[in-house]
Amino acid sequence: MQEWGSDMVKENILNSATVKYTDFLLATASGKIEGVKGPGKLATPFEKTKLAAYTLGAMTPCMRLYAFIGKEVQALLDSNESSHLYKTWIDNYSSESFQDSALQTEDLLDKLSVSLTGEEIDIIEKLYHQAMRLEIEFFCAQPLVQQTIAIVTAPKSDESQPENQIARMSSVDLRNTWGVLSSQYTEEYEQCIESILLTDKVEKFDYEGLHKALEQLSDFEKRANSRVIESGVLKGLNLEDIKRAGERLILQDGCTGFFQSIINNENLNANVHVLSYCWCGDLIRSAFSSGGLDVLNVHANEFVYENSISTGKIVKKVESPIDKLLAFSDILKNSSSDRKGLTVYIGDSVGDLLCLLEADVGILLGSSSSLRRVGSNFGVSFVPLFPGLVNKQKECVEGNSSSWKGLSGILYTVLRGFMRLLLSVILRNGNLVKTMDFIEDYGFYVILVLKSQFLIFQFSASLYSMV
Incomplete structure (x- = not known):
């Protein structure tokens, strides 16, 4: 985290959109899924497989979205620009290793879903959609940073002005x-x-x-x-x-x-x-x-x-x-x-x-x-x-x-x-x-x-x- 420029001591307040997604992911992994009976002790291999599939259904949108954004943004960067605020983030999510991880996650989800019923597949679909919505809300919750218009330019009061012109503060x-x-x-x-x-x-x-x-x-x-x-x-x-x-x-x-x-x-x-x-x-x-x-x-x-x-x-x-x-x-x-x-x-x-x-x-x-x-x-x-x-x-x-x-x-x-x-x-x-x-x-x-x-x-x- 320090390598990414984040001080965990100072920056310990999580974005509410982040909390929503992590809570959703943890609840899914614990078997607390809307419309689904609790898993109990997960006595059989099938029950364990089903819960793993549900959890991957909630994780896969995040993996795919980050892999997609990382690769798309990397392609737009100037090759001569060697350092910027998001370099480590972009390098990580655009890397071949992360792209492979996203693909492997999707492949594993496909394999685990083979033995599931149509009703259980529908549950995974709902979890997938909910996860993607929460991820989009996370990105929408980030502050938009843009250049200030007019105000940050040098005001004419800092330069020579006609005496009859309205003065502007420095x-x-x-x-x-x-x-x-x-x-x-x-x-x-x-x-x-x-x-x-x-x-x-x-x-x-x-x-x-x-x-x-x-x-x-x-x-x-x-x-x-x-x-x-x-x-x-x-x-x-x-x-x-x-x-x-x-x-x-x-x-x-x-x-x-x-x-x-x-x-x-x-x-x-x-x-x-x-x-x-x-x-x-x-x-x-x-x-x-x-x-x-x-x-x-x-x-x-x-x-x-x-x-x-x-x-x-x-x-x-x-x-x-x-x-x-x-x-x-x-x-x-x-x-x-x-x-x-x-x-x-x-x-x-x-x-x-x-x-x-x-x-x-x-x-x-x-x-x-x-x-x-x-x-x-x-x-x-x-x-x-x-x-x-x-x-x-x-x-x-x-x-x-x-x-x-x-x-x-x-x-x-x-x-x-x-x-x-x-x-x-x-x-x-x-x-x-x-x-x-x-x-x-x-x-x-x-x-x-x-x-x-x-x-x-x-x-x-x-x-x-x-x-």
Whole structure:
């Protein structure tokens, strides 16, 4: 572990996703498997073989996934790059020995499964799927590290400036001030969430109670924004620099194509709106514009400029969960009155909860623990998106009345990496929409959510959801 750069003395707090997988693996190896009677004393060789097969069913996805990722990443590395943070990790999992181990594990699983019944094979399949899901959740739980936009570049206040130009604080002061603001935001945000969770947990969906609770979060977000404005860290940014930064943002693979497929699909009749806490709408618009997506409707806060230089103030439009809900409601009110729209809202944070629940279809990206804790506290149910779609389809085929309705208290969940695939099930050619009695003259409004955290505009991190 020391060779891999990990200090076990200092780094002893396991990621919750890691704990989930290890607990699952240990439970499986102990014979504690859902729907399976305990193994007892494992008196016969057959019982021992069956448990070994179950355990390998839970282990094999990890081996295969790591072997695959290691080999794929190794192929992308520059041959001249001899040292980097993940070198040992990549070298280990891309090595021939590990590739052979993964293959041997799969071969052994195949051999042990030969004598099993169809029912027992089904159990292994379920264990395999569960293990792969836990592994994907582990990778999704890792922090995304990206370059900071604009803030870490040398501000013009460090160079010679015209006397009449708005002054910007020095790089040192900027970083120090940002550090204080960031720490204060994180601490108070966690306190606010814990305060919301002090209310008694309810069994039935309580939208009104949730709305009232999130008013606390809204007040906090607005106070935090006021501190940022008063600090002066937003002062002195050049509009052209901001636009160039937006144009250079690298969107995740498939993001641009995803939006284009929605916009260009005439049968879908979709209006696309982007709601964001971002302080600077110009940054978002320029990022989309670089991909030929000027038609997207962006709802965000805006910088105030003088001679194309930011004054440090913002036009406050979308600061909080309540603001997002108001913007969402306004979008629906301003939609064509002669068409009934099916609304799809995609979000990933507590600030999106009210809009997710108001929409006909609320899709939750990733596994935000804060959102799930707050939602569960007020009776919100979380259903995997794909099985949810299949169940709706079955209801339609069986002739039962089936419709998507807002305020049902149900959110559909999807891991980030599968967003584009699963949305294509809903959107592609409007096929599923038609089969579920949402005929062509229904408007289809897709509300996509982006977020930013203070001066690190985590735009591409939000768009990771489109992969």
